[in-house]
Amino acid sequence: MKKRKLIPIGEAAKLLGVTITTLRRWDESGRMTPVRKSPKGNRYYHWGDIEFLTSELSKMARGWAVSKKSFPEEYYCRFSDIFQARLIQLETLLAREDSTKNIFSLIISIVGEIGNNSFDHNLGQWPDTPGIFFGYDLVKKQIVLADQGLGILETLKRVRPSLKSHDSAVKVAFTEILSGRAPESRGNGLKYVRKVVAGSNINLFFQSGNAKLWLYGGSSELAIKKSRDNVKGCLAFITY
């Protein structure tokens, strides 16, 4: 199926296996927010949101990050070295594909920044299971990462104690140069991710705590909302 950016509500309902009424209810409760071309216009849904809700990989990663559900060992990277090795395998595969041979370095660099953040910021202080979930589906063009670490808010509070909520912390992480690894003065990984997404066709869904964020390819606009569930560390879903 050719990927379109916006899907009408009827089609979105079919793809998700729910009724139009359910989608309207999800809109009112904030579970899934559509785009409206005018205030009273029809509801349209981002293709990336549909992919996220129907992805088996994202269900597995979310199940682990939210409620510690187990998942197949093949997706688990206990140590950073395992992650690096599997990321290089993905790099080789993407470099061979016609559709990704020109952008594979951008995809690998943002996946590397997100995955390495999990290891760097939780080194020696994993509150729960150490390591990350790292899975990809080359056919559906999806990459998923998750961890049960401290999360963005706890990490950034070390250098900015005034931060109180997950959504404000996630916003700072994606927009301001600020490192959670004090006394380091640097911290540009997630700003880099935003920059790359803005200049490409890559989409990102990201959640830490109850703050969920969407970045859609070609736009630097951030959409941040509160989620009903709580991701213990961070969860990232990338499509390209």
Next chain:
Amino acid sequence: MHLLRIKFMIIELRKFGTTLISRQTGKEAFLAFQPALEKVKKDELVEVDFDGVLTFSPSWGDEFLTPLLERYGEKLILKRSENPSVNATIEILEESLGKKFNVE
């Protein structure tokens, strides 16, 4: 006739690997390269060549390029690259440092 001779120390990044993404390996690479950097003479330029690098990221770049920029300033030259992850990384490092790299 006198020819102006400019000496270069060339750092070929591919010698550190082709996927340069983690902070840890960037830091190790910079430390490992210290003996070679000590041989750089006062009037020499230091050139960084990205040829052969498949993926480059801000974490690795921050550990390797940022201290080189602090040490050599305008005498540090980054060789122009076609790789989009190299170029996006240089831009974000410049934004975060508030300084420009010499790219030629």
